[in-house]
Amino acid sequence: MTAPAPAPDPAPGPVPGYAFDNDSVHAAEQHGCLAAAYDPATTARLERTGVGPGWRCLEVGAGQGSVAAWLARRVAPSGRVVATDIKPGRIPAVPGLVVLRHDIVRDPVPEGAYDLVHARLVLSHLPERRAVLARLLRSLRPGGWLQVDEFDAAHHAALLPADPAARDLYTRFQRAKADVLRAAGGDPEWGRHAAADMCDAGFTEVDPLPRVELWDAGSAGARLQAHHTRHLRDRLVAVGMTDEELARVRLLLADPAFRASSCVFYTVQGRRPAA
Numbered sequence: 001m002t003a004p005a006p007a008p009d010p011a012p013g014p015v016p017g018y019a020f021d022n023d024s025v026h027a028a029e030q031h032g033c034l035a036a037a038y039d040p041a042t043t044a045r046l047e048r049t050g051v052g053p054g055w056r057c058l059e060v061g062a063g064q065g066s067v068a069a070w071l072a073r074r075v076a077p078s079g080r081v082v083a084t085d086i087k088p089g090r091i092p093a094v095p096g097l098v099v100l101r102h103d104i105v106r107d108p109v110p111e112g113a114y115d116l117v118h119a120r121l122v123l124s125h126l127p128e129r130r131a132v133l134a135r136l137l138r139s140l141r142p143g144g145w146l147q148v149d150e151f152d153a154a155h156h157a158a159l160l161p162a163d164p165a166a167r168d169l170y171t172r173f174q175r176a177k178a179d180v181l182r183a184a185g186g187d188p189e190w191g192r193h194a195a196a197d198m199c200d201a202g203f204t205e206v207d208p209l210p211r212v213e214l215w216d217a218g219s220a221g222a223r224l225q226a227h228h229t230r231h232l233r234d235r236l237v238a239v240g241m242t243d244e245e246l247a248r249v250r251l252l253l254a255d256p257a258f259r260a261s262s263c264v265f266y267t268v269q270g271r272r273p274a275a
Helices: 029-046 066-075 129-139 164-183 194-201 219-229 231-236 243-254
Strands: 056-060 078-085 097-101 116-122 140-152 156-158 203-211 214-216 257-259 264-271
Touching: 029 066, 029 116, 029 140, 029 219, 056 066, 066 078, 066 097, 066 116, 078 156, 097 219, 116 129, 116 243, 129 140, 129 194, 140 194, 156 164, 164 231, 194 231, 194 264, 203 231, 214 219, 219 243, 231 243
Parallel strands: 056 078, 056 116, 078 097, 116 140
Antiparallel strands: 140 264, 156 257, 203 264, 214 257
16 A cells, blocks of 8 residues: 655744734835834834944844844944844844844743844744843843833824724724734733833833824834734734725825824833842
């Protein structure tokens, strides 16, 4: 009897438990929107740590590496930045930047190795986020800095147009996206809890800074929302949205009259105790 042929290897898919896939055809657009919308706020806050030549830095979940590259330029010529991601293929080659494939939940992290650790929109996706905070505390030298940048996506409101049906559709879309992130193990509202969790993990001088802005049709934030209708399409449909509704969301976001309050973007800093 002829043995059955082995089953083919499964096609590559998204990282289990993570709603966004760095190998997706949509990933470059996602990272571009994030960089345009949030790099200025992220780097302005990082600059306040005093990061400069000779510092050793860790960028967790670096994505396409825009912040890691900024850090590498800041610490040159004598410093070093380690940029990690589960799928690090989009991080560019930059002098002073070391790229590692790394899972911050499971893979080893050197202790007392870094002056600064940064993670943007990473920990909210991890059910183990509090344990990761403890690991990041130990990775810092005494007095070293951690900065986490996270959303509180509970805050979202379509302000214009005045059409109630359009506002209701936008609210449904935001709620469906939150359901998708929760189903993947994330907490889309964790930004508001990040400071308290950092205190519980042992960080000192914890300082949260919230940022809210206006989104209109030309903003990077609105482009990011439209991107989510494509990148998360299968997951959004699975929680009840239709392709016709997602198309209407994109039209709404492109309407010159569209105005919405952004979700809250928190940059939270804290330090490992010096003693």
